[in-house]
Amino acid sequence: MPRNDTAPAPTPGGGRRSRREEILGAAANLFAVRGFHGVPIEEIGSAVGVSGPALYRHFSGKEALLAEMLVDISSRLRESAATHVTAAPDPSSALERLLSAHINFALSEPALIRIHDRELDNVPEPARRQVRRLQRLYVEEWVTVLNELHPAIPPPRLRAATHAVFGLLNSTPHSAGELDPADMADLLQRMARTALTTAVSGD
Template sequence: MAVTDPVPSRERVRRAALKLFATRGFHGTGIRDLAQEARLSPASLYHYMGTKEALLAELMRESLQTLLDSARATVADVTDPRERLRRLVALHVTTHATQPDETRVVDNEVRSLSPEPRAAVIRLRDTYEALWADAIDDGVRAGIFHTDEPSVSRLALLEMCNGVARWYSPRGALSLEQLSRHYARLALGALGAGDAVEAGKSP
């Protein structure tokens, strides 16, 4: 008797796409590759994904929207720029460590999209990064952060945190909470603020 796969077909397609887009890249992944990974026929695959680009755009929008919603929640009603930045760094590091495929796809594949879906993804990304920009700008205005180039500092900190997706392992020397704390201290230190504001707490 055949065994029914407990994972719905659409979810299998999603998981297959994330895995292959993250490891092979969008252009290095063919329809047959996706079908094989999802254990579907190529004809059935189109029923669950439409075009390959539409699937990529959907995955990127979902990932960014989830990150944006979490970021908004974690800094809601927090006025201190140091604490806001600390929470944003901790969230970003945790997300990249626990969802490496999703974050690699978002970080690396935006150029694979055609103009209209790319613009939608970039709007979400920019809205998320604006939370970082606001925290840094507020800290500079308050004399808490010290940088002549807030935008460059923001991009540098984001890139530092993005790298976690490439190397983090739960078997490493630091727990994820310890790693998030360390990155928060690095971020605050890079802006001349040290870790004076509860840098040891999790978001």
């Protein structure tokens, strides 16, 4: 029997997620495997035990669901970066915290990485602009820290290096299956640090 649409579901940590969060999580898993256009909205509802019409009480449609999914993760990344940079005692510590936070995201949210890479064009334009604005702000948190560490390096080079490191870290949906997560995190941290050092060395 389908669950009551107002009843939240338990999370692995013992807390409870709202129905809206449940729907977003189920949609992310389905979109990552079969693509945005390959998943009917009724199947998303079925995955969390609600009917298609009941799902419309939370989202106006698949496009709105996808938009909220990508805006939310972009917002969370940017807010996390700002928090880490503000709390760090020095730029070196700030960079290590930025690396650790992004690696944790990359290892824990591979479905969202796949969806962003493949489905951003399916997001309505106003939300797409919001996603891109938040992403630019996220990049600038990194560039500001790198500029404090390497003031002689032009910001465009630091920005390009940051995007390149994101490409490395966001490759985890294709590469993270064979290693223990802690080992993979350590490997990514070492590789990203080396890539940034090379980018600013001027060699």
